Amino acid sequence: MQEKNILTQKQEVLVRFAKAMGHPTRLTILLFLAHQESCYFGDIHDELPIAKATVSQHLKELKDAGLIQGEIEAPKVKYCINRENWNIAKESFSGLFLELPEKKVCCK
Amino acid sequence: MQEKNILTQKQEVLVRFAKAMGHPTRLTILLFLAHQESCYFGDIHDELPIAKATVSQHLKELKDAGLIQGEIEAPKVKYCINRENWNIAKESFSGLFLELPEKKVCCK
DNA sequence: AATATTGTTCGTTATTTTGCGAACTACAAA
DNA sequence: TTTGTAGTTCGCAAAATAACGAACAATATT
Numbered sequence: 001m002q003e004k005n006i007l008t009q010k011q012e013v014l015v016r017f018a019k020a021m022g023h024p025t026r027l028t029i030l031l032f033l034a035h036q037e038s039c040y041f042g043d044i045h046d047e048l049p050i051a052k053a054t055v056s057q058h059l060k061e062l063k064d065a066g067l068i069q070g071e072i073e074a075p076k077v078k079y080c081i082n083r084e085n086w087n088i089a090k091e092s093f094s095g096l097f098l099e100l101p102e103k104k105v106c107c108k
Numbered sequence: 109m110q111e112k113n114i115l116t117q118k119q120e121v122l123v124r125f126a127k128a129m130g131h132p133t134r135l136t137i138l139l140f141l142a143h144q145e146s147c148y149f150g151d152i153h154d155e156l157p158i159a160k161a162t163v164s165q166h167l168k169e170l171k172d173a174g175l176i177q178g179e180i181e182a183p184k185v186k187y188c189i190n191r192e193n194w195n196i197a198k199e200s201f202s203g204l205f206l207e208l209p210e211k212k213v214c215c216k
Numbered sequence: 217a218a219t220a221t222t223g224t225t226c227g228t229t230a231t232t233t234t235g236c237g238a239a240c241t242a243c244a245a246a
Numbered sequence: 247t248t249t250g251t252a253g254t255t256c257g258c259a260a261a262a263t264a265a266c267g268a269a270c271a272a273t274a275t276t
Contacts, residue, residue: 006136006156019130021204023234027123028114034208041253048114054235056254061233074243075252081208090205096129096138097198100189105145107179107188131264149223162265164224169263182273183222 013066014092020065025050026058033068033081041077121174122200125193128173133158134166141176141189149185 007015021027025048032047033039045055059079062068066085071078115123129135133156140155141147153163167187170176174193179186 007132007139011135011139012132015130015132015135018126018135022123022127022130024115024120024123025234027119027126030204031115031119031207034212037212037214039214042251045253050234051236052253053237053255057234060254072242072253075250077253078214080214083208086205086208090202093201093205094198097194097201099139100142100191100194104142106147107141107186133264150221153223158264159266160223161225161267165264168224180223180272183220185223 010092013088014096016065017067017089017092020062020067023058025054026062029055029058029062030067030081033079039079040073041079044079118200121196122204124173125175125197125200128170128175131166133162134170137163137166137170138175138189141187147187148181149187152187 021030028048029044032044036043041052041055041059044059045052048055059068059070063070063079066082067089068079069082071080129138136156137152140152144151149160149163149167152167153160156163167176167178171178171187174190175197176187177190179188
């Protein structure tokens with residue numbers, strides 16, 4: 001029975017990335033932003049079968065997680081992948097998956 | 109406004125991995141299983157400040173996502189990282205993070 | 217057969233998440 | 247200054263998630 005501090009700061013950040021990516025709509029948005037040239041809210045909304053209020057909410061969550069960033073280009077808003085955090089996420093996940101040694105004593 | 113099929117099968121699998129990893133307790137469990145020699149339920153439970161029913165539930169979710177597997181070793185249950193899916197997850201995430209081109213027209 | 221050990225499942229409660237329409241805000245254009 | 251465009255925020259409802267204790271199931275041991 002531990003008290004707390006089960007995870008390091010970095011691991012907690014990883015959890016937040018994972019949680020943000022763990023929804024179909026949000027992964028769709030991330031993939032869209034990674035590829036498309038147009039990153040305006042309206043264009044994102046057009047790709048999705050959900051209300052704009054909901055899209056806005058998902059964008060907020062992605063932003064809070066640090067995976068994207070928004071920029072006002074009045075009267076529009078342009079969203080982008082946050083490259084800095086994207087790279088941090090990349091490293092975090094690849095680091096995680098490397099934590100399983102080839103040979104491990106228990107289990108197969 | 110799309111209808112459906114927003115994500116490919118592989119991308120949906122990625123969402124499930126991400127969702128499973130997007131909880132502190134579950135990431136803790138994954139890290140524990142990746143490192144420790146003892147993978148019995150009781151040992152996992154001992155690491156966590158939560159009820160065994162809750163631990164069991166989280167293990168079920170990790171198993172449903174495919175990240176771990178359980179094996180009865182009566183009267184105990186031994187849990188392990190599912191290496192096959194672990195590698196699929198590794199590839200899926202690294203593939204995702206590579207989807208952002210270095211140069212992209214919109215955004216910075 | 218009875219008991220102990222180890223986890224899982226059930227039923228419930230509290231919280232969080234998802235989703236929507238309506239109202240609102242900010243700025244641009246007329 | 248009024249109107250239009252583009253998104254965000256609010257308030258709510260429904261669904262999903264997280265957590266627990268109690269009951270249950272499966273097997274080992276006595």
